[in-house]
Amino acid sequence: MTVPSTPESKCDVLIIGAGPAGLMMAAWMARCGIHARIVDKRSTKIFSGQADGLQMRSLEIFDSFGFADRAWKEANHMIEICMWNPGADGTIRRSDRIPDVPVGLSRFTQIVLHQGRIERFFLDHIKKYSDPPISVERAVLPESLSIDETLCDNHSADSYPIKVTLRHLTEEEATPAQQSNGNGNDVRDGMFRSNLAEDDTDDLIRKSQVKEGAAEVVRAKYMVGCDGAHSWTRRQLGFQLEGEPTDFIWGVLDVIPITDFPDIRMRCAVHSASSGSLMVIPRENKLVRLYIQLNEIKPDASGRADRSQITPTTIITAAQKILSPYKITYEYCDWWTAYQIGQRVGTNFDSRSRVFLAGDAVHTHSPKAGQGMNVSMQDAFNLGWKLGLVVKGIAKPEILKTYQSERRRVAQDLINFDHKFSRLFSGRPAKDVMDESGVSMADFKDAFIKGNLFASGLSVDYGASMLVAKEGNAAQQGDGTDVSASRVRGKQELAKKVLMGMRFPSFKVLNQSDARPWHFQERLKSDGRFRLIVFAGNVLSPAQNERLNAFCGALASSTFLKPHLYTNIDVLTLHSAKRTDTELLRDFPEVLHPFDEHSGWDYNSVFVDDESYHEGYGDAYGNYGVDRETGCVLVTRPDQYVGFVGELGGEGFKEVERYFGGVLVGKGG
């Protein structure tokens, strides 16, 4: 197929697709210093609309990269959910108010922002950090994939098992056709991406093949398909999305509403008596996103609805019926689309630890829970550092198996939840307790509250593996993949509220050297490093001082760990004595605040659980469930998930060393 003149090049990681999952992957590649490429078949001009709710966990992740503040500042903040149901007279009325997210779980709440802005934050970040430079190559799509099976198990630096031919499109070829909306203006729509539309990838490839010089060959060590629900990468691998569609069709409108509906700036779930359901998602700049059930559009014999029936006018008309007696109209429409609800999950998330799938390529579901973009980004957030550390020869290739084990399980849980929830949302409200074909509004509310915790992203609990030193059956806690090699068992009881497998929670602590308050999680940046968090306890007690010194002495002299210290393993300390009774240079071993001959002592690694002048008291030891006298030691992975909990002292250090022995490559003599 390839003519002799086709250019050929190599890269470490090839990313297909530059949506949120692909960009998150590229961000990790940038932070880890990996030679990566990222290509997308679309041109640049499709930035309107699309998914836009940001979970608390996604904001924590953005903060770890350093741009949560940009999202927080620009976004609309959703605070409260109002539920509207038919009253006894059949007219909708507000039945409940609940907080939009559970209180106290995170320092962030849920916000809503245009996906184009989120992609902008990623692009700026990638530009700032990538060396070698990584920039999204648009209007480029893969045409063929071959994998040299004989090289797959060889993860050495010169092994490139993957060969991909890429095609370069023109701007025009890469711009999807827009549906006419019937009233002559040029509102952008997302129907080309909807699951009501056919995929156009094969068509694009055909178009580009007739041109000379539009092809190139890339050889890669690893490849990640972030190429959406129609994933070309998934099809090459022969993997399936399993699940089935429903009959429920929903429309989406992004408009500036003109309305007397009182809760238009709240997130609302509205069930009308017989006209269907609607969700209100208030956005930035007076925009509101409306998800509107289209009761009058039904799938045909093929199982798919005729998309030509759907226009902004049919959608707003449906909304007007649902919200009656309130009035709603608009002058400005920013974007619209429609979709058919269905839940599907991929049979495989990886092939031989060489080609990986992330995001919509391996899970699709209804968009209303604000899950799609978030779970997709979090797939890539889970995979990126693992790939980065393996490419650099720092971590063992075996850790790559935990990607499918951890993320396919999350996708399965998500799909199961969404299956139940979307039926409750699309169903007709029960008239009374005898109305068995209707949906009980009490059940719906319960599901909504449960769904909110799920949708926070904070309930994710990764199973046991070489990366998570917890008890139990590793296969059962994941998706069945075998990740039990090199496992160690930590001592969860030493940090009762910092659960191995879950993300490290955040409380306020003070820097010992300058008394500045920090949310402890702010110190866990996404720079590819594990963190050894030393809960040093009461360092002024002689017995505890002895245990701390024993631990630190072993750490400073470990043949295995020393080459990884600070470069691959950051060391953070949190003690529980009074700040003003302790001194950095007197009370803490040097390994906890290393000296540099050019810039002096490290003043940014030792923290204290004490009261601040201006920002209250975090009570971190209490909130982490750690004994204030004896402390403990804890390891977080580069993605802030807790890998290990154990004890201080010389014996405790050996367990830490065993944990890292299962994960990192030995560098010592």
Add this chain to the structure above:
Amino acid sequence: MTVPSTPESKCDVLIIGAGPAGLMMAAWMARCGIHARIVDKRSTKIFSGQADGLQMRSLEIFDSFGFADRAWKEANHMIEICMWNPGADGTIRRSDRIPDVPVGLSRFTQIVLHQGRIERFFLDHIKKYSDPPISVERAVLPESLSIDETLCDNHSADSYPIKVTLRHLTEEEATPAQQSNGNGNDVRDGMFRSNLAEDDTDDLIRKSQVKEGAAEVVRAKYMVGCDGAHSWTRRQLGFQLEGEPTDFIWGVLDVIPITDFPDIRMRCAVHSASSGSLMVIPRENKLVRLYIQLNEIKPDASGRADRSQITPTTIITAAQKILSPYKITYEYCDWWTAYQIGQRVGTNFDSRSRVFLAGDAVHTHSPKAGQGMNVSMQDAFNLGWKLGLVVKGIAKPEILKTYQSERRRVAQDLINFDHKFSRLFSGRPAKDVMDESGVSMADFKDAFIKGNLFASGLSVDYGASMLVAKEGNAAQQGDGTDVSASRVRGKQELAKKVLMGMRFPSFKVLNQSDARPWHFQERLKSDGRFRLIVFAGNVLSPAQNERLNAFCGALASSTFLKPHLYTNIDVLTLHSAKRTDTELLRDFPEVLHPFDEHSGWDYNSVFVDDESYHEGYGDAYGNYGVDRETGCVLVTRPDQYVGFVGELGGEGFKEVERYFGGVLVGKGG
């Protein structure tokens, strides 16, 4: 002097000097849409070092422009002050710890950041908002100034009393010479700006005059001299700086210290027994600024010290003596300078309400209190909106007199404080209570704490004028300037803790429409608008509802105010009923949340004093000292200072109208 070909142009406001005061002025011109120019005699390459502490009030001001978050994120945060004095054995030891700023006054604390970054934030802001575009013209300096006295009292749109000839320098001419530091490296110094150096402005003018085509003539309506302690503008006007220098010489070093001094990341005031005093200001990126008393350098017969004696080596040697027995050295020095302490204040801040002086041009003092840049920016923050509104014909020219009245008084207070404080800091510590020539460390601590409140910028209290409707003698409360025309008297007792003349304090409130918590001050943006803040009280009480309706009815139909509503006077409401018991469209008159036919209702103007889900309870009515039942009405100026407090109801409205009648130009038929 001007040859026939000299180009000539007009602008509304000409700003001389692009330091913090000049840039603040330009920021206001950008936000008000004024045709302004800003010129600076220096080239672009002098961004190291210089003043860098940001007061709480400065951060509130940055937030009103929208870039406090950038400063907050990059800066070092100072939390605690440690005081070190000689113990009984004459060796220094830590005697006290106090919070760096008073607790509870502001949502910000004091931070430290390179002045170059702060100037960058201003430049980005000016670029984003200015229309017509404003950009700093560097290497340009004024050569002559003439004022047409016959036009000065004519503030109409075509009156340009000011004529200035500008000279354009080359990059080389505009770059100040750097002092050799004696050890061959190229550390940048600030000696060319120090009061130990001669001014070079006349020299620069002479150099540029020999060139052809380097001159231009600008005719301006108003001019602001932000051109530093040697102010050329001030000299043209014939105004003086009054005051005198001391014998105290201090050096400044910006270094990454290598030291065993325990509090190197705290702000420290160190008095040694007999080697002089030192202040530690921790900065970003491991830098520390040291202010070091140079006991061994004395002024000569001219009253000025010989600056050739001062090098980084002499300065660090002095620091080593003061900090002994602790060691301090450095490998990296970022910048250094030296200065002779003196306090001086300008005799006049304005000439005929046409030419104004701001910043170091009218007040100089010791830099250690972190006051210089802050007070300079706040001068311009006071003047900028007044000039902007007068140029646009919105406000009466008489308000320009309040600039000198308000800011010269602040400068006088500052200089008086600094006079006392710097003598306490530079004096030898008393050995005991009998040592009368020594400084009592208890007195020093008291002065330090008092100085901290002063240095927060939050104790500024502007006197009575047409802009501040408080009781008392306007001349006595200011600097003596007559600003008593058109005064009204408000009713301070209706808002006991929101004092007329002081900045509007901030507490958490919720948006009625979406329940989002805001610091109320965040809604008071620097966009050139006054704010009418309606404390609506308990809107569910029929009696209160009647008073609110009477006020709003009068407001909506006022011939004088209606043309100014929303464009020049923003309307914000804060009520005290339960959020969930009230509805925006049902309980609040339309004038408080106006309808727009293209974008519907305004959902961002009505707030409630109620509990939030995630961010506690602001108790705004309690903290503002306003009655929860009956409320009040309040006016803030465009700079967030409180101008008026009065009552609701139809009679109350008349007082509001009278206040604005003294300030704004009538637009009605």
